[in-house]
Amino acid sequence: xxxxxxxxxxxxxxxxxxxxxxxxxxxxxxxxxxxxxxxxxxxxxxxxxxxxxxxxxxxxxxxxxxxxxxxxxxxxxxxxxxxxxxxxxxxxxxxxxxxxxxxxxxxxxxxxxxxxxxxxxxxxxxxxxxxxxxxxxxxxxxxxxxxxxxxxxxxxxxxxxxxxxxxxxxxxxxxxxxxxxxxxxxxxxxxxxxxxxxxxxxxxxxxxxxxxxxxxxxxxxxxxxxxxxxxxxxxxxxxxxxxxxxxxxxxxxxxxxxxxxxxxxxxxxxxxxxxxxxxxxxxxxxxxxxxxxxxxxxxxxxxxxxxxxxxxxxxxxxxxxxxxxxxxxxxxxxxxxxxxxxxxxxxxxxxxxxxxxxxxxxxxxxxxxxxxxxxxxxxxxxxxxxxxxxxxxxxxxxxxxxxxxxxxxxxxxxxxxxxxxxx
Amino acid sequence: xxxxxxxxxxxxxxxxxxxxxxxxxxxxxxxxxxxxxxxxxxxxxxxxxxxxxxxxxxxxxxxxxxxxxxxxxxxxxxxxxxxxxxxxxxxxxxxxxxxxxxxxxxxxxxxxxxxxxxxxxxxxxxxxxxxxxxxxxxxxxxxxxxxxxxxxxxxxxxxxxxxxxxxxxxxxxxxxxxxxxxxxxxxxxxxxxxxxxxxxxxxxxxxxxxxxxxxxxxxxxxxxxxxxxxxxxxxxxxxxxxxxxxxxxxxxxxxxxxxxxxxxxxxxxxxxxxxxxxxxxxxxxx
Numbered sequence: 001x002x003x004x005x006x007x008x009x010x011x012x013x014x015x016x017x018x019x020x021x022x023x024x025x026x027x028x029x030x031x032x033x034x035x036x037x038x039x040x041x042x043x044x045x046x047x048x049x050x051x052x053x054x055x056x057x058x059x060x061x062x063x064x065x066x067x068x069x070x071x072x073x074x075x076x077x078x079x080x081x082x083x084x085x086x087x088x089x090x091x092x093x094x095x096x097x098x099x100x101x102x103x104x105x106x107x108x109x110x111x112x113x114x115x116x117x118x119x120x121x122x123x124x125x126x127x128x129x130x131x132x133x134x135x136x137x138x139x140x141x142x143x144x145x146x147x148x149x150x151x152x153x154x155x156x157x158x159x160x161x162x163x164x165x166x167x168x169x170x171x172x173x174x175x176x177x178x179x180x181x182x183x184x185x186x187x188x189x190x191x192x193x194x195x196x197x198x199x200x201x202x203x204x205x206x207x208x209x210x211x212x213x214x215x216x217x218x219x220x221x222x223x224x225x226x227x228x229x230x231x232x233x234x235x236x237x238x239x240x241x242x243x244x245x246x247x248x249x250x251x252x253x254x255x256x257x258x259x260x261x262x263x264x265x266x267x268x269x270x271x272x273x274x275x276x277x278x279x280x281x282x283x284x285x286x287x288x289x290x291x292x293x294x295x296x297x298x299x300x301x302x303x304x305x306x307x308x309x310x311x312x313x314x315x316x317x318x319x320x321x322x323x324x325x326x327x328x329x330x331x332x333x334x335x336x337x338x339x340x341x342x343x344x345x346x347x348x349x350x351x352x353x354x355x356x357x358x359x360x361x362x363x364x365x366x367x368x369x370x371x372x373x374x375x376x377x378x379x380x381x382x383x384x385x386x387x388x389x390x391x392x393x394x395x396x397x398x399x400x401x402x403x404x405x406x407x408x409x410x411x412x413x414x415x416x417x418x419x420x421x422x423x
Numbered sequence: 424x425x426x427x428x429x430x431x432x433x434x435x436x437x438x439x440x441x442x443x444x445x446x447x448x449x450x451x452x453x454x455x456x457x458x459x460x461x462x463x464x465x466x467x468x469x470x471x472x473x474x475x476x477x478x479x480x481x482x483x484x485x486x487x488x489x490x491x492x493x494x495x496x497x498x499x500x501x502x503x504x505x506x507x508x509x510x511x512x513x514x515x516x517x518x519x520x521x522x523x524x525x526x527x528x529x530x531x532x533x534x535x536x537x538x539x540x541x542x543x544x545x546x547x548x549x550x551x552x553x554x555x556x557x558x559x560x561x562x563x564x565x566x567x568x569x570x571x572x573x574x575x576x577x578x579x580x581x582x583x584x585x586x587x588x589x590x591x592x593x594x595x596x597x598x599x600x601x602x603x604x605x606x607x608x609x610x611x612x613x614x615x616x617x618x619x620x621x622x623x624x625x626x627x628x629x630x631x632x633x634x635x636x637x638x639x640x641x642x643x644x645x646x647x648x649x650x651x652x653x654x655x656x657x658x659x660x661x662x663x664x665x666x667x668x669x670x671x672x673x674x675x676x677x678x679x680x681x682x683x684x685x686x687x688x689x690x691x692x693x694x695x696x697x698x699x700x701x702x703x704x705x706x707x708x709x
Contacts, residue, residue: 015707026618080706084443084550087703092444099441103548112474124466125549 003096005177005208006059006082010091013052013077013232051077053232055091059210064203066223066240067212068247070287074232075212079103079179082210097176097208100127104181106166111155115146115165118154122169136172143194144168164191171198178202181212196221220244220388244387247288256287256384267301267366270308271375274343275300276364278384291357291388291395291408295350299364300343301376307338308368310375312346315363324360324406328369353395353410356403357388457552467559471534472566486567487574490522497522501639510641510666510673513582520666521638523575527568528600528658529629535560535608536625539616539705546706553702554695557612561604568597575669584670592668596661603657603687609694613701616708637662641673654679657687 052074059065067075080086082093083101108125109118119140123133133140141150144164146157154162180199196218203209203222213219219226219240226243228236236246256278265272277298279285289295299312316324329335329346362384365377388394388408395410396403457464476483494515501507502514509517538560539546539553546553576586615621636658645653653659660676660683667673 024618025620026614026624027620029618080547081443084441085547086706088443088445090445092442095441095443099550101549107548108545110470110474112477113470117473121466121470124463125545125551127549130462 002061004058005061005096006057006093006210007095008058008082008091008093009056011052011055011078011081011088011093012050012090013074013081013086014048014050014089016048050089050232052081052088055229055232055234057227057234057237059208061097061208062206063225064209064211064223066219066226066243067210067229068219068226068243069229069235072231073229075229076103076181077232078229079181079210079212083179095177098127099177099179100173100175101179102126102170102173102181103179105163105170107170109154109162109166112153114153115141115150115157119150119165119169122166123172126170126173127175128173132174140165140168140172143171143198160191167191167195171195174202174205175207177208177210179210247387256382257285258381262302265302266378267376270303270305270368271310271366272302272304273299273364273366273376273378274302276362276378276381278362278382286384288385288387291353291355291386292393292410293352295352295355295384295386296347297350297362297364297382299346299348299366301346301366302343303339303341306341309336309370310334310339310366311369312348312364312366314348315365315379316350317361317363318356318406319359322406324355354407355386356405356408357386359383359385454554457554457558460551460555463551464555464559464562467555468563471559471563475563475567486570490519490526490571491574493526494518494522497639507640508644510643512584512666512670512672516579516582516584516670517641517666518639519575519578520669521636521662523568523571524597524600524661524665525633525636525638525658526571527564527597528604528661529633530567531561531564531601531604532608532611532629533626534564535604536611536615537622539612540619540622553705554698557605557608557698560612561601561608564604565597565601579669584672586669587671589668589671589675593665596664596668599657599664599684599687600661602691603661606687606691606694609691609698613694613698613705616705617701632656632658635659637666641666642679643674650679651682654682655686657683657690659683 051072055074055078067078069075077086079101080103081088082095083099083103085101085103106122108122110121113121116137119137120130120133123140124130128136141147144161144167146161146165149157149161154165157165199209199211199222209222211219211222223240225238226236226240227234228243228247236243257275258277259275260266260273262272262274265274267273275298277285277300278287279296279298280289281294281296297314299314301312303310312329313326315326318324327348329348331346360383361380362382363377363379364381366375367373367377368375388396395408497518498514502509502518512520535557538556542556546556580586611621611625615625635653635656642650642653642659642663660680663673664676664680667675
């Protein structure tokens with residue numbers, strides 16, 4: 001039984017709302033103090049919220065633990081507390097071993113300094129000693145593939161080069177415990193693959209990793225154990241596939257729903273878009289879908305000027321920005337029929353076992369095809385995630401690794417069999 | 424944060440055990456931890472110096488030009504025209520001997536005030552003892568000070584003011600200036616993280632501070648009755664002492680310097696405590 005390297009008990013973090021907008025000035029504070037000294041001392045019941053509440057967990061040496069949950073669930077807050085960047089409000093944590101955190105790409109980089117200088121600066125900030133950086137310098141430059149430009153100031157780098165160098169430095173950290181937050185959401189597909197590979201390498205060396213990501217596919221690939229956080233509390237803690245299923249069931253939508261008032265609804269004098277949402281066959285708006293289940297995208301729009309032919313169309317994009325498909329409403333009920341005034345809800349169904357795992361964004365538009373008049377066109381309007389819970393009846397069958405592909409249809413196979421050796 | 428770190432020698436393979444919990448009352452200053460991060464301190468100072476000297480040639484020359492120009496203006500208006508006393512020294516030497524340490528101090532203090540907020544991107548992403556930042560801020564100015572110091576020696580010698588043995592004490596006064604800048608800077612950088620207008624108040628206050636220090640006049644013009652109050656200003660001791668060590672003129676350090684030094688220690692310790700208290704919440708506010 002390997003040693004416990006991270007232990008937390010009742011860990012909590014409370015924030016005061018509006019703390020970041022420090023429009024407070026020293027002069028105001030002094031005036032307030034002069035007017036009512038007691039009021040300044042009294043802690044008012046300010047608007048507070050708990051970003052993290054009563055989190056108790058144990059992480060063993062060598063475990064690769066995934067932290068998943070919606071935005072605002074508390075994943076980054078937990079990492080920040082374990083990284084000692086912010087202090088907990090309640091509870092405690094104990095960590096055995098050196099911790100290094102990767103909460104962003106390019107920590108400490110300064111535009112005026114060269115790639116070489118930034119490698120040393122960032123490496124040192126992230127926790128490497130100068131000797132360590134000397135030793136790994138050539139490896140880092142090779143991983144980043146920027147050999148010729150290493151002595152140019154970083155402000156001249158393209159964003160791709162910047163990310164590659166920043167990640168190359170971070171990838172060569174050799175901590176006992178590594179805390180990673182969403183850093184894999186940067187760079188092109190090929191680079192992301194490289195980064196994931198490097199992370200796997202780190203995990204195989206027996207390091208303990210806590211990995212936060214929206215990319216459930218990456219989490220599923222790297223992590224044997226997962227913790228699902230919601231509203232700052234631990235909802236589920238267990239083997240990845242179990243937690244993933246719980247994630248699917250608990251998903252409450254925010255980015256899967258977008259609504260507008262009449263005043264700011266996109267559109268023109270003919271059509272106004274009022275709502276776009278992603279939902280399950282049961283009608284529930286959701287942000288996450290099981291790969292086997294159909295996904296419905298609703299477009300709710302108001303027609304103000306009658307008599308036009310309108311074709312709603314939906315464009316789907318994957319995480320890399322690749323267009324998966326464009327589909328135009330060919331529902332015979334309205335096709336070729338001038339639309340009367342009223343509210344329309346057009347739904348397009350993406351069948352289950354069709355899309356691959358991953359994060360998809362939706363672009364919604366309504367066009368009059370004959371004149372190519374686009375009444376509204378909203379890119380990145382809603383998004384949803386497709387998760388394969390690896391129960392065995394999706395297209396990946398028993399394979400647990402990464403599968404490429406933008407789509408993952410469950411296609412029919414036929415096999416014939418003849419007994420005995422053939423010549 | 425009440426952190427108890429049972430850590431063996433840095434970079435050893437011994438296990439480090441860290442306990443993270445909400446702060447209870449006062450806390451250990453934990454300077455040993457800051458010592459373990461000394462390499463990072465070096466990189467912060469190195470970064471500031473590299474970036475500053477990567478500027479244009481004029482930018483680099485400004486290190487020398489600024490005190491020289493100020494000295495010129497002072498010599499003309501306070502010296503030739505107003506005829507303020509100068510302890511028997513030629514005016515340029517009198518003023519420059521004060522301006523070099525003063526420029527170091529005022530820039531170190533301004534840098535220190537801004538440094539935490541300027542590095543907000545780094546402190547919200549990585550842990551290191553935040554104390555490193557103010558210390559780096561007051562240290563990176565030493566390079567500029569070194570350049571100004573050389574110019575000052577050259578000027579002094581060219582005016583026929585010889586260096587005496589007292590010059591060996593110059594580093595002590597520089598150290599006092601550094602500790603003053605650090606002590607006050609710890610307060611102002613923590614306050615600046617809480618209240619963003621501190622950043623503009625400090626340069627304004629520094630101007631007044633200069634007048635309260637014996638930069639354009641010798642401290643001998645302060646009536647003896649008030650001199651103890653005057654010497655609560657640590658920079659009074661620094662400037663007087665600096666001039667005396669460099670030129671041999673003026674009063675040798677005495678009780679006034681002790682009062683100054685005591686003031687520095689108080690401000691420094693208070694600043695350390697205040698800074699550490701605010702440190703944890705800064706990240707939640709930037």
